[in-house]
Amino acid sequence: MRFAILAILAIGLAACQSSEVSRELGARCDTSSECDDRCLMPGVDWPGGFCTTRCETDLDCQSDAACLEEEGGVCAFLCTSDPGCAFLGQGYGCKERDARGGAGTRMVCRGA
Amino acid sequence: MSRSLIAFVGVVVTTGVAHAQDVPEVTPPSTATPADSGVATNANAPSDMGDQGIAAMLGVAGGGRSTPGGLLVAGHYYYQLSDQDWFDGSAAFVFGSGDAECFRDRMNVTLCEHGLASGYAGKLGVAARRFMPNLATETFWPFVRAGLGTALVRFPDDDITGITFSVQVGAGLRASLTEAIALTAEADLELGVGQFSNGLGGEPQLGVNISAGAEFKL
Numbered sequence: 001m002r003f004a005i006l007a008i009l010a011i012g013l014a015a016c017q018s019s020e021v022s023r024e025l026g027a028r029c030d031t032s033s034e035c036d037d038r039c040l041m042p043g044v045d046w047p048g049g050f051c052t053t054r055c056e057t058d059l060d061c062q063s064d065a066a067c068l069e070e071e072g073g074v075c076a077f078l079c080t081s082d083p084g085c086a087f088l089g090q091g092y093g094c095k096e097r098d099a100r101g102g103a104g105t106r107m108v109c110r111g112a
Numbered sequence: 113m114s115r116s117l118i119a120f121v122g123v124v125v126t127t128g129v130a131h132a133q134d135v136p137e138v139t140p141p142s143t144a145t146p147a148d149s150g151v152a153t154n155a156n157a158p159s160d161m162g163d164q165g166i167a168a169m170l171g172v173a174g175g176g177r178s179t180p181g182g183l184l185v186a187g188h189y190y191y192q193l194s195d196q197d198w199f200d201g202s203a204a205f206v207f208g209s210g211d212a213e214c215f216r217d218r219m220n221v222t223l224c225e226h227g228l229a230s231g232y233a234g235k236l237g238v239a240a241r242r243f244m245p246n247l248a249t250e251t252f253w254p255f256v257r258a259g260l261g262t263a264l265v266r267f268p269d270d271d272i273t274g275i276t277f278s279v280q281v282g283a284g285l286r287a288s289l290t291e292a293i294a295l296t297a298e299a300d301l302e303l304g305v306g307q308f309s310n311g312l313g314g315e316p317q318l319g320v321n322i323s324a325g326a327e328f329k330l
Contacts, residue, residue, distance in 0.1 A: 019217045019223050020217075021215070021217055021218055022215060022225065023212070023213065023214075023215040023225075026218070027215035027216055027217065027218075028215075028216040028218060028220055029215075029216070033212075034215060034216065051215065088218050089218045089219070
């Protein structure tokens with residue numbers, strides 16, 4: 001009986017888990033078909049590849065992301081320090097970059 | 113899950129091929145009234161429930177993550193096991209959206225975050241349906257059901273195929289319309305595991321099925 005309840009709880013919890021990244025923003029990728037919109041290819045700038053969405057302003061990105069003035073405008077996770085980017089894995093840090101459309105700068109997670 | 117429920121499912125699975133006539137206490141179904149025939153009626157199940165029946169059901173399956181969901185079309189075959197229990201064999205199809213929802217997380221592990229109504233499935237199930245005479249009226253008969261199921265699952269845009277095994281528990285209500293036709297509505301919870309292709313591997317399965325349809329005496 002106890003085993004059955006534990007098994008049900010374990011399956012239920014596992015079935016409800018979610019990830020901090022998604023096809024929209026942050027998933028690893030090698031091609032854009034792995035993302036909802038586009039893949040920033042693996043390299044020094046985006047280690048492991050980085051799924052993102054095209055944008056013109058911060059409002060085009062999810063609430064914890066900003067629109068950067070690179071690659072024609074892409075979303076990246078906002079941060080305040082390097083540890084805040086640890087969930088993206090090795091090679092990611094918190095860097096200051098220009099916001100899209102001359103809207104100042106943003107601290108975002110990315111590689112070099 | 114209580115011990116009695118587990119025992120109930122076990123009995124059903126092991127006796128699912130038994131013939132109704134093998135059970136001595138089963139009262140033969142009759143269209144005649146007790147007064148006409150002198151045969152005792154079965155007080156533990158609907159009087160119009162034959163020893164065999166079929167049903168066609170339509171409903172919705174709620175899935176998520178790697179559990180398929182969408183429009184549910186199901187067929188059932190009922191076979192009497194005792195005066196209160198029927199074997200319930202089912203075949204069902206689930207039609208959801210085919211959108212790609214799988215990705216690799218930062219640990220390079222493939223995850224799927226499909227919505228409530230995503231994917232396709234073909235399902236087979238064996239279960240037992242037990243009527244609850246203490247809650248029944250002349251027309252409406254509540255029942256509980258429990259059983260096991262397996263399904264072939266496909267998420268086309270992710271190019272992911274899998275096979276799943278689940279335990280199903282549920283309840284429903286059967287309403288007699290005529291001597292040969294009844295309306296049935298039921299809801300089931302499915303809990304299990306699946307093995308999927310394309311790097312997804314083993315995944316838990318958690319879904320809800322709600323359906324309604326017509327039941328025909330054979």
